[in-house]
Amino acid sequence: MRNELRTLEPTIVWNKFADLNEVPRPSKKEERVIQFMIDFGKALQLETFKDEVGNVIIRKPATSGMENRKSITLQSHLDMVHQKNNDTVFDFDTQGIEMFIDGDWVRAKGTTLGADNGMGVAAIMALLESTDIPHPPLEALFTIDEETGMTGAMGLKGGVLQGEILLNLDTEEDDEIDIGCAGGIDVTAKRDYKEKATPAGHVAYAIHVNGLNGGHSGMDIHKGLGNANKIMNRLLHNHYVKHQIRIASIEGGGLRNAIPRESSAIFSIDQFQKQKFEENFKALAAVIKNELSITEPKLQITLTSEDLPKKVMDVSAQEELLKGIYAAHNGVYAMSVAFADLVETSNNIARVLVNDGKITIGCLTRSSVDSAKMDLAEALKATFELAGCQVTFKGNYPGWNPNPNSDILKVLKNTYENLFHETPRVVACHAGLECGILGQNYPDMDMISFGPTIQGAHSPDERVQISSVQKFWRYLLAILAAGPKR
Structure with missing residues (x-):
């Protein structure tokens, strides 16, 4: 079924998601996925390094003609919630996720799927690997341990990131633009x-x-x-x-x-x-x-x-x-x-x-x-x-205080309306996003969060909508193309 999954559009994203889900990555046990991501960045000959707590940062120069755009940090977390049905025999420490297609959805067999936040990770990997997608200077931030303490975001020191805008790809409704979240x-x-x-x-x-x-x-x-x-x-x-x-x-x-x-x-x-x-x-x-x-x-x-x-x-x-x-x-x-x-x-x-x-x-x-x-x-x-x-x-x-006057919010709203001919919902969510924590050491970074539709996160009923991933990918590429100039 993984081979069938790899034929879904956009294939570059689904292939990266399939690759990622072959690597065990429960929270607080991210050693293998950290090394996987380091190997990925170095194989592309991109600047790649790990900070002192285990977050992985990969940088990619702008494509031709986009050098004067504001640099963008794309952020998602590497770990996933490990939950399974009581009658499911599965070892999250050693096994890759077993996925299958169910109509317009991708699910896992009796376990969490890892679409939270694996779809965001996969999309970033696809951008880093691409050779034909226009984009400004990109910086990928893959944090650890988001699900059980957000220690990756907490441990990221000021001065490490170079991006002027942060796009967090960890929201779970494709018509939402998130500008705030709860603390915990x-x-x-x-x-x-x-x-x-x-x-x-x-x-x-x-x-x-x-x-x-x-x-x-x-x-x-x-x-x-x-x-x-x-x-x-x-x-x-x-x-x-x-x-x-x-x-x-x-x-x-x-x-x-x-x-x-x-x-x-x-x-x-x-x-x-x-x-x-x-x-x-x-x-x-x-x-x-x-x-x-x-x-x-x-x-x-x-x-x-x-x-x-x-x-x-x-x-x-x-x-x-x-x-x-x-x-x-x-x-x-x-x-x-x-x-x-x-x-x-x-x-x-x-x-x-x-x-x-x-x-x-x-x-x-x-x-x-x-x-x-x-x-x-x-x-x-x-x-x-x-x-x-x-x-x-x-x-x-901490939570993430909403900024309704954000410049990047205006870009995302206009881009969404132009692409889909409807108005997106600008919301704050009751989940914990890493933006509030990252904002403590990067107070001048303009932050926003969005993503594909994921349902049942943190349970074995977790599923991601195939058509929504297509919509999300189209939206992400348009945002990069419309990124503000310096």
Whole structure:
């Protein structure tokens, strides 16, 4: 199927995407893709180097007649989110992505596709390799670790880049021009708990929550999707109150920037409560599935018998945990008053791990207003501290303040209207883009973000639209041709 993919138009872009997706590149494990990109630039005999944190920079002189145009930095990130379906056998550390064509879409077989931000990377590679595309002086910036901390952008020092304009190719709707984004912060709650011997006369069960859509914890947070960790907590809390279940372990979710799709828990219950418990479980599972029937039609909540665990949580720690997660905010917290229909502030309860006397809860809090981001983070901190946890903040990164008077914005709007005979949507997004971080060390660089249509990012349902890639490529070439003079 990869060979069939390479015949799609524009072939130069799809071939680069196929090449890229043969290289394992999960976040924080980008060594191979960094070397791949260095080898690529050097093979073209272009100025190529790696900065001290691992970002790769490649420079290409202007084509004839374009030397007097402002230099452009094209930026995309090398890493990809590694998520797969529970029944998919795949190793992100060693395997290339297995892709297939589905009508007007390209998908992956049971895993994330890496179109976020691989399509941007591929487009930049195609421009660097091209011999017949007019363009001003180009500088390619391939950052690392965007998905789990943006440490590449944070580590890029001032004075490295030479571009006067930055085109970030990491937006996921092809009719959007992005001029602002949310900042974020990781909120992590941890505590120890005492384990007790499982009470005599107990039997054990496991609950499994799966079949959820998942998705991007910024771009999809407003869609009313189910969060596996919150669903699991609701089930456990209800049956603790009614049937005094005793929890042995919980494992739910994973990456902070992905809405959790799956959760599992093991617990015990007095054998005399079995019949009533099973009846109540069936009823509550049906209620939850009905509530989410529109947004999560494939949701599965199953109950199975389990071998009796030797130990369970201390009752007081269990009660504090369940109440803490119940009280912790998840989802949209506030809508923007500056941009219609834009989420301003949100939180994703991304990871819940309870086992061997330790609790870990991981969240990603986002906002386009820094003070609101920290306010929600402090509210989460207070909630989890009341549950006996120690709470830390890490990976704080700024948002990107919109500049509606940007010169490059005028170029992109005019170019879009001339090409497609319609007005583009000028927006800010609730995802984290690297522009805000890069702007700290490059405050005079005019920045904008756009890209092809990608749906289901950060989930195994990720897909990129073939016709949209064609539109995006045409648009990108026209922008380079129309770039402002110095």
